[in-house]
Amino acid sequence: MSRISCDAKITFFERFEADILSGAKTITLRDESESHFRVGDRLSVSTFETGRYFCDIQVVRVEAVAFEALNSRHAEQENMSLEQLKAVITEIYGEIETLYLIEYRLL
Numbered sequence: 001m002s003r004i005s006c007d008a009k010i011t012f013f014e015r016f017e018a019d020i021l022s023g024a025k026t027i028t029l030r031d032e033s034e035s036h037f038r039v040g041d042r043l044s045v046s047t048f049e050t051g052r053y054f055c056d057i058q059v060v061r062v063e064a065v066a067f068e069a070l071n072s073r074h075a076e077q078e079n080m081s082l083e084q085l086k087a088v089i090t091e092i093y094g095e096i097e098t099l100y101l102i103e104y105r106l107l
């Protein structure tokens, strides 16, 4: 647990926990319902499946990105290939035009 309290919470699918904790995954791409995070926000992170807390992160960048504009740099920051990343997003959100990139650092 961080010594400084968090502003809010965010969840991730359990299968990404190891990549987040190792620093291999440094961004997440969300839909409009999760576009409200602001640079500097400290977020308590737990699993979507069971709500188990696993770390705190701090938001370092938030920006809109079109699905069509996703590139290999985004994929690298997700620790995936671009094909995998697009498939994951489509699996989670269906057809989506605008995503919100949230870059974070581990606290």
Ligand SMILES: CC(=O)Nc1ccn([C@@H]2O[C@H](CO)[C@@H](O)[C@H]2O)c(=O)n1
Pocket: 011, 012, 013, 016, 027, 028, 029, 030, 048, 078, 088, 089, 092
């Ligand atoms: C659990 C929950 O509420 N929602 C989401 C939504 C997205 N993601 C991850 O963000 C990236 C692009 O969408 C990929 O790595 C996704 O798996 C996630 O882990 N959890």
